[in-house]
Amino acid sequence: MTARAENERIRVLLIDDDPEDYLITKGLLEDIHSQPFVLDWVDGYDAGLTAISQGTHDVFLVDYRLGARDGIQLLAEALTKNSSAAVILLTGQGQYEIDHLAIETGAADYLEKSRLDSILLERSIRHALLQKHYEAKLEANVAERTQELERLNENLKKESLERKKAVEALREADRRKDEFLATLAHELRNPLAPIRNALTIMRLKPDSPDAIERATGMIDRQVGHMVRLIDELMDISRITRNKLRLVPERLQISEVISAAIELSQPQIEKAKVTLSVQQYPTEVILSADRLRLAQVFSNLLDNAAKYTEPGGTITIGIEVLNRELAVSFRDTGIGIPAEQMPFLFELFTQIDRTLKRAQSGLGIGLAMAHRLVKMHSGALEATSGGLGQGSTFTVRLPLDTD
Ligand SMILES: Nc1ncnc2c1ncn2[C@@H]1O[C@H](COP(=O)(O)OP(=O)(O)OP(=O)(O)O)[C@@H](O)[C@H]1O
Ligand SMILES: [Mg+2]
Structure with a gap:
């Protein structure tokens, strides 16, 4: 053997x-x-x-x-x-x-x-x-099956946790929507009192050109405000339903910055803040939707003005880094608490509404800016040192490579 x-x-x-x-x-x-x-x-x-x-x-x-x-x-x-x-x-x-x-x-x-x-x-x-x-x-079969069951169980647990989180998120969104409805009603009601006053004045003083002029001016402004509000609402609803189409064209960044400043001029003046634009390369050409990009920048400028005390400063900075354009809006305003940062770009987010921090508006400006920038294949970022430390919002956009 x-x-x-x-x-x-x-x-x-x-x-x-x-x-x-x-x-x-x-x-x-x-x-x-x-x-x-x-x-x-x-x-x-x-x-x-x-x-x-x-x-x-x-x-x-x-x-x-x-x-x-x-x-x-x-x-x-x-x-x-x-x-x-x-x-x-x-x-x-x-x-x-x-x-x-x-x-x-x-x-x-x-x-x-x-x-x-x-x-x-x-x-x-x-x-x-x-x-x-x-x-x-x-035994090996049983062990294998047990392992499989454990895996399934683990997956089920994970799924259930995810579902719980999703339900929680839906509830939160629902709560914000309710809050938003209340704000919307308030915002739409607000201009009506001055309009009604103006009409009373026009009725009482039909022969005073001065009074008529002031009253029509007032009506004009308030109606303008309402139109902007409603336009914004229609925009955001179009964006969330994916119904908004961009019309991209090749343009100079300076044109868009100027257009945004012009749009936000009334807010900046009203807030009594100083706007400064840092030196930047003159020839920066990108492909973007002129009106929508101006709308994004103007939203950020409006916020910077709205959430900065009189006497503060807003600084616009423009940088080109590796075929990417970064446009930043830095303010010396009330800042944003770190715990609010994750929700900042969500629809209807307004920080400390109860403390009357949100001056006016619906809490859709940033959500809209965020989505519009994304539609341009870019990114919107926010940083703040915290309460009272000012905030910086940066829009990053890819530059034309040819
Ligand atoms: N520059 C800023 N400094 C401090 N807080 C800010 C700034 N920008 C935005 N926020 C906070 O983020 C919230 C959301 O901003 P967003 O622009 O979406 O809404 P809003 O300005 O309140 O209303 P809307 O823009 O719809 O008129 C604001 O309510 C405010 O609390
Ligand atoms: Mg805003």
Whole structure:
């Protein structure tokens, strides 16, 4: 027999304190044609327990009688050590109740020593091995399935958490919408009182050109304000429904900055703040929607003016970095608390409305600017040192590469 063949033979350990039994078993196994088994032998309970626990052999033949103790005890003790060895119990004549116990305890089979023959022994060993093989396979399947279930469970937990977050976000959006409706009603109602006053004046003083002039001026301004408000609303609704189409053209950034300053001039004057524009490269050409980009810049300028105390400053900076244009609007105003930063560009966000911080407006200016800049493949960023530390809003836009 070659060494290799020896390795492939099934290793059987006999645990039996009777040397004669070893010789008998050895003889039986040797009778088997093709010699598939190698037999070893230990003669005591403790050596047997160690061997079974460590799984030193493929199959263990355990004699029921082992000194003061017995094979079932040995099997039970080995099981407590997580053994999964294939064990066949060898019993004396007529020990039927032990046979039963052996199977219950986890033996693969039991054999009555006195009736043992080669064929029976071989069949029993092979059967025990096959049984262990299937048990192991089953265990592996169960382990795999358990793992799969755990994974599914983990995914379900994650999904449920995400759903909870989504519901929370929807609730928050809903709450902001309610708040927005109240603000909208307020903002639309506001101009009506001065308009009504103007009409009363016109009725009372139909012959005073001065009074008529002032009254019509007032009506004009208030109607203008309402038109702007409603236009803004229509714009944002178009943007959120993806109905707004940009009309891009090649233009100089200076033209857009001038247009925005012109749009925001009344706000800047009203706020009594100083506007300064830093030096910048004269030839910066980009592809953008002229009106929409001016609207973005003007929104940022309006905010800078609105949220800065009189006497403060707004600075516009323009930089070109790696084919990217950065236009920043820095103010010396009331600043933005860090915890509000994440919500700044969401629709209807107004910080500290209760503290009358939001002077007027609907809380849609920044959301609109953010979306319009995104539609230009750019990004809008905000930074602030915190309350009272001023704010900076930066619009980043890709520049034409040709
Ligand atoms: N430059 C700024 N400094 C401090 N706070 C700002 C500044 N810009 C915006 N904010 C804060 O962000 C909120 C959202 O701005 P946004 O422009 O969207 O709304 P609004 O100015 O209140 O109203 P609207 O622009 O619709 O007329 C403002 O209410 C304000 O609290
Ligand atoms: Mg605004």
